[in-house]
Amino acid sequence: MDNGFDADVIVIGAGGGGAVAAKELGERGLKVLILEAGPWYGNRKWPEPNTSAGAQESLSNEDLDIQLLKTNFTDLEDDMNDLITGKFRWGPADRSKGPWPRIIEKGGFVWQSAGVGGTTLLYFANCPRAYPAAFEREWPISYEEMVPYYEEVEQTLPVREATATSKEDLFLYGARKMGFTYTNEINLTKPGFRLQPNGILGINPMLNNPDFDLENNQAVGCTLRGHCINGCCIGPNVGSVAKRSTLVSYIPYALATGNVDIMPNSFVTAIHTGQNEEEGLFASSVTVRNTWTGEIREFKAKVIVLSAGSIESPRLWLNSGLPENEWVGKGLTTHMIDCVSGIFEEEDLMNILGMSEVKPYAGQNSAARMDYPGLGAFEPFGTSPGINSTMIYGTSQKGYYFQNQTREEEAWDREGIIAGELLKEFMRNYNKTLSIVVFSDDDVSQKNGVTLDPERRDENGYIPVISYEISDADREKRDQLVGLAAELLKKAGAKTVSRANWPPDVCAHIMSTMRIGFVTDTNCEASQVKRLFIADNSVLCNGLGGPNPTLTTQALAVRTAEKIAEKYFPSAKKA
């Protein structure tokens, strides 16, 4: 680059939002440098991504290698998903080192992954739009303005109506029995059930072919093998992998522009500013620490896009000493996720499904949903048994099940952690279990969010402290929605129903800690620091009413890239 700049735009983080912004900017001919804290799987320049430092950067789709990705992503639950040592953890590529610490005040946990692809590496790829009503509450831009950007991402990922397997058939049967109706709306204003809009390619045409060879297949499409959360690697090349994490969608699209350079294992520890009369304070450069060697470098760009996710984006702002703002790190929403599960009798399953088991591990991790504007959303899910048992039996704010008395008006039979003989019995029945995950519409509160521990640091700066307290009104909404999910299981014929009752500070949908209209202007440019834009879940203005957040973040990132180009690179046009 000329003029002492390393790039036109630096993007911090290659996850759900950052990869989208990079692709959009690269397509306008702008030189983009992505700095990503975690490893890069499926790239020949890092043949052993967890055991050796590999190269510094990659700029080309030629480096991507599906066979390597297939050896990196193993289907083994611990290997992939363990929060401490798994490949999809919040920590450095070198798994002999511990994860990067966070302090969660009330004892929940943060479920997030470092690496090219970010947390979309393990996401289910459910891609619903926000509820329009959520935009009417606090957003400074209208839902209508978002629609073309939604359409753009839906076509690009692409998003398709999911294919149901037995767990969805059973869920839809229960939903009908409850009196709910199918909805074919995508801009949802009233309750209804539907197949998920998923960022997963259509069914692989070779699926029913007896010669189908999973390892060497050249056909494109989803095989319904049920490992979305362990890292999908089904496809003849990286860019055609069925589940559209940004690793296999927006990153290859970004590389294809020839303008995007990506450096994994590069943790940004500070954003630096300059000052001039015209702009006041503006972002000018970043400090980066190589997570293998500890080498420190500085990179300069004309614009910086912060896409480090809803915990690290405010952490980096605060660690960089950027101006005080009463909303930086504040307003965290989590959807207060909870799970319920029901176990069915073989005979009932035969009558409903024509088979004696639910086989919850088969198919896409979630292929149907119930939307309930005003309360949130819930969806059936099934994963490999270890992850499922953790989610439905091993995570609770209520202690063990035998410590809790269920009230008559509650639709579940027990709540809390299931252990001992009962756990063994329930897991023996895993094949006959239907699980539902519930996302409730939590309101923004300035009390909830991310601050820095004043003393404890890791190699990247002061450690983030996450605090989240549920309000009485939100608890009521959550209980109501969980009650509906439990009732659905009963109506479908479940003989016994358990509620996990997750701590509401378990963060998997982590949102709204750098809110549009509060920390940024309506273009997602920081109001106090010019040339610093935000493009990740943190810039969402609220929890969207309950729908899974990534599609909205990505749609907003497309819009933000457009605004960056208009303001700072007016001659840059999309090819």
Ligand SMILES: Cc1cc2nc3c(=O)[nH]c(=O)nc-3n(C[C@H](O)[C@H](O)[C@H](O)COP(=O)(O)OP(=O)(O)OC[C@H]3O[C@@H](n4cnc5c(N)ncnc54)[C@H](O)[C@@H]3O)c2cc1C
């Ligand atoms: C089990 C699970 C299932 C999910 N399923 C769905 C789903 O079906 N649909 C849906 O919409 N959402 C789902 N989500 C949530 C989804 O993963 C997130 O909404 C999405 O990934 C958020 O995008 P982001 O850009 O905000 O953050 P991330 O995707 O987490 O990306 C942030 C990136 O920034 C990097 N980074 C952080 N700090 C720095 C730094 N200082 N320097 C350099 N790089 C940095 C990180 O390593 C990471 O790669 C799921 C989450 C979980 C845990």
